[in-house]
Amino acid sequence: MTVLITGAAGFIGFHTAKRLCEQGIDVVGIDNLNDYYSVELKRDRLKELSVFENFRFQTMDIVDKPALLALFEAHGFTEVIHLAAQAGVRYSLDNPDAYGSSNLVGFLNVLEACRYHMPRHLIYASSSSVYGANDKLPFCIEDAVDQPVSLYAASKRANELMAHSYSHLFGIQASGLRFFTVYGPWGRPDMALFKFTRAILENQPIDIYNNGQMSRDFTYIDDIVESIVRLRLRPPSWQPPTKDVITPSVPSKLYNIGRGMPVKLLDFVECLESALGIEAKRNMLPMQAGDVEKTWADVSALAKWVDFSPSVTVQTGVAEFVRWYRNYYRI
Structure with missing residues (x-):
């Protein structure tokens, strides 16, 4: 059993790889180590993973289709956890090409590799940003999501549609x-x-x-990883055509991964002030392009499928972050 994690030097990719390695699972991680943010931080994450004998890393860009196909051919991945992407809502306003390349072309390459090598499960990162200008709360996976307010959101919604089409055409469980x-x-x-x-x-x-x-539905990283590792073992079920079932069900599902409890931004800041023991100086500004006022996840689909709902409070999560930050930067 070997699992591929794309974006393994990223925030979620690093934590997911660490958890799987701790479970004794062989993990191959790839990442292009771009400079969207600190490459040093990405390399330090990889140093943390290097202690595991069952972790192998290769610098690779998912836009490089021949290299990606060769990697799949060499390893025969059991599952693929696709977390590589160009992140950031505001960055997409100034650098749209990065999103077309990584989030669209790159994801198409991942789908093509899965088409020809058929892992038993493809898990891929979407985003709450797909809900865009929706004003119905909480956000449900059944809601229409045709009003993206940023290119980043549009690229993530495109990923969902692309995955659905490949599930329909080729039976990829996604x-x-x-x-x-x-x-x-x-x-x-x-x-x-x-x-x-x-x-x-x-x-x-x-x-x-x-x-x-x-307000934001802040979700602690441990809850994200727990959701991923549980879902890894529960791919979408599907039924092939028979004389009684003319149209097969499509083995493609979507899940909200959130705390299910929005927190006001000012309350979040107060949690941070408490953890730091310092009062913040606040620069109040108008809404930025691409932002939404509130996010709130309905996680009932996740809870029903894997019997788990994120539960870490912002008080606990922020305190853990501050503890790590002081240690990492020696403050």
């Missing part, structure tokens, strides 16, 4: 995970918690958009 505002140790420096922590410790003001009138 699960798409709509992650809701993931945070925790080893997190991304472009995310709010990381930026806020750095600014507060440097006695700099933090930028709070929409004058603080924002």
Whole structure:
């Protein structure tokens, strides 16, 4: 049994690889180690993984289709956990080509590799951003998602549609995970918690958009990983055509992965202030393009399928992040 994790040097990829390695599963990780954020942080994550004899890493870009196909041919992956992508809503306003390349072409290459080598399960990262301008709360996987407010969101919705079509055409068993505002140790420096922590410790003001009138369904990284490792063993079921079933069910499912409990941004900041023991200087700003006012996950589909719902509170999660941050940066 060998599992491929794309984006293994990334935030979620690193934690997922670590958990699987701890379970004794052979993991092959790939990542292009781009400089969207600190390459040093990515390499330090890989150093943490290098202690596992059952982890192998290869620098590779999923846009390189021949290399990706050769990798699949060499390893015969049991499962594929696809987490590589160009992340960031605001970055997509200035660098759209990166999203077309990694999120669309790259994901197509992953689907093509799965088509020809047929792992028993493809898990891929989507995003809560696909809900866009929806105002019905909480967000449910059955909701229409045809109003993206950023190119990043549009690329993630495109991934869901692409996966569905490959499931329909070739029987690939695929699960798409709509992650809701993931945070925790080893997190991304472009995310709010990381930026806020750095600014507060440097006695700099933090930028709070929409004058603080924002809520997010903050989801701790351990809950994200637990969802992934449980879903890994539960691919979507499907039924081939028979004389009684003319149209086969498509083995493609979507799940919200969120705490299921939105937190006001100002309350989140207060948790951080408490963990740091420092009061933040706040720079109140209007809403930014591509942002939404509120996210809130309905996780009933996840709970029904794998008997698990994320549960880590922001008080606990933020404190764990601050503990890691002080240790990593020796503060």
